[in-house]
Amino acid sequence: MKITDAEIIAMMQEERSQEKGLRVLMDTYQSRLYWHIRRMIVDHDLAQDVLQDTFIKVYQNFHQFKQESKLYTWLYRIATNEALQQLNKLKRMNRTDEDPEYHLVNMVADNISAEADEIQVLLQKAIQTLPEKQKLVFMMRYYDDLPYEEISNIVDMSVGTLKTNYHYAKQKIETYIKENYQE
Amino acid sequence: MKHLDIEQLERKNIYKTPEHFFEKIQENVMKDFSENQNQQKPQIGRKTNGNWWYAASFVLLAGAVWVFSSLPSEETNNIVRNNDIQEAINPPTQIQNTPKPETENYIALASDLTIAAEAHQKEKQPATKIKEIPDQRAEITFTGAQQIEQILDVLTAEEIASLAQNTEQDIYLDLYN
Numbered sequence: 001m002k003i004t005d006a007e008i009i010a011m012m013q014e015e016r017s018q019e020k021g022l023r024v025l026m027d028t029y030q031s032r033l034y035w036h037i038r039r040m041i042v043d044h045d046l047a048q049d050v051l052q053d054t055f056i057k058v059y060q061n062f063h064q065f066k067q068e069s070k071l072y073t074w075l076y077r078i079a080t081n082e083a084l085q086q087l088n089k090l091k092r093m094n095r096t097d098e099d100p101e102y103h104l105v106n107m108v109a110d111n112i113s114a115e116a117d118e119i120q121v122l123l124q125k126a127i128q129t130l131p132e133k134q135k136l137v138f139m140m141r142y143y144d145d146l147p148y149e150e151i152s153n154i155v156d157m158s159v160g161t162l163k164t165n166y167h168y169a170k171q172k173i174e175t176y177i178k179e180n181y182q183e
Numbered sequence: 184m185k186h187l188d189i190e191q192l193e194r195k196n197i198y199k200t201p202e203h204f205f206e207k208i209q210e211n212v213m214k215d216f217s218e219n220q221n222q223q224k225p226q227i228g229r230k231t232n233g234n235w236w237y238a239a240s241f242v243l244l245a246g247a248v249w250v251f252s253s254l255p256s257e258e259t260n261n262i263v264r265n266n267d268i269q270e271a272i273n274p275p276t277q278i279q280n281t282p283k284p285e286t287e288n289y290i291a292l293a294s295d296l297t298i299a300a301e302a303h304q305k306e307k308q309p310a311t312k313i314k315e316i317p318d319q320r321a322e323i324t325f326t327g328a329q330q331i332e333q334i335l336d337v338l339t340a341e342e343i344a345s346l347a348q349n350t351e352q353d354i355y356l357d358l359y360n
Contacts (some may be wrong), residue, residue: 022216023209030205035196048208055212073340123189124197143194153205174187181184
């Protein structure tokens with residue numbers, strides 16, 4: 001039986017059922033949030049830490065959730081902020097002259113499974129070459145199929161800007177794949 | 184590759200993941216959740232105890248202030264009462280007091296004047312100052328007549344004559360008081 005967002009919210013708001021509510025919330029959203037974070041950060045251990053911190057922030061700040069947006073929008077927003085913070089940390093810690101995007105592209109090769117198609121690998125590498133916000137918009141639209149209005153709430157950008165960003169991101173990715181694909 | 188539309192590609196997660204990692208994440212989150220809950224409970228207890236401590240301290244402090252502020256006033260009252268009794272036993276105007284040699288003449292004169300005035304004002308002011316003191320005092324003090332007799336025994340005839348002049352003056356002054 002599928003539990004609705006309203007039921008999760010009700011459980012999280014009640015002190016007695018908060019633990020159960022948190023478990024249900026994690027069961028429902030952990031996979032989507034993990035992959036959202038993982039595609040941004042690439043490294044599994046870091047993505048795991050970020051997801052863990054996301055859930056901790058969720059239960060600690062659940063009283064601040066005003067239900068003006070959908071639950072998953074709020075969760076995505078927290079996860080995105082946590083992931084961006086982690087990326088900024090990595091950039092600060094990276095003492096080499098290596099370009100951060102280039103570093104992430106290299107990480108993709110180290111993290112892909114053996115069964116992955118070449119085109120899929122190129123797609124992931126191409127995503128890592130995008131500017132941060134463009135990357136976010138593209139991933140939420142392409143992989144999570146979120147409506148532009150919801151993405152607008154998560155990244156604080158207008159729907160028009162989001163559409164433009166998505167269009168440019170798609171063009172860049174396709175160009176990257178064409179240039180690097182070996183037949 | 185001439186034609187590529189990424190929208191046509193299958194959405195795949197190609198990254199490697201360890202087994203049961205979601206369980207590990209949930210376990211870590213729930214551990215943090217439990218720790219947080221346990222920390223909050225004693226904190227609430229401590230807060231409550233803290234409030235009790237503050238309340239108890241305040242009550243003790245207020246009590247101490249009240250005791251210390253009330254003690255001196257009681258002592259003062261006791262001292263006043265004791266002074267009243269002392270005055271009653273040894274009134275300042277009593278002749279029984281043995282005056283010091285250097286002030287003897289002055290005290291004698293002052294008391295004489297008072298007594299002389301009383302003698303003339305008997306009808307107006309039958310009670311002496313000593314009589315204003317509560318009953319306790321009245322019992323142990325002398326009456327005006329007795330005092331007069333005692334003083335007159337001590338004084339010479341000349342002294343009595345000069346006092347008689349002062350008496351008139353006292354009455355005169357008294358009229359304007």
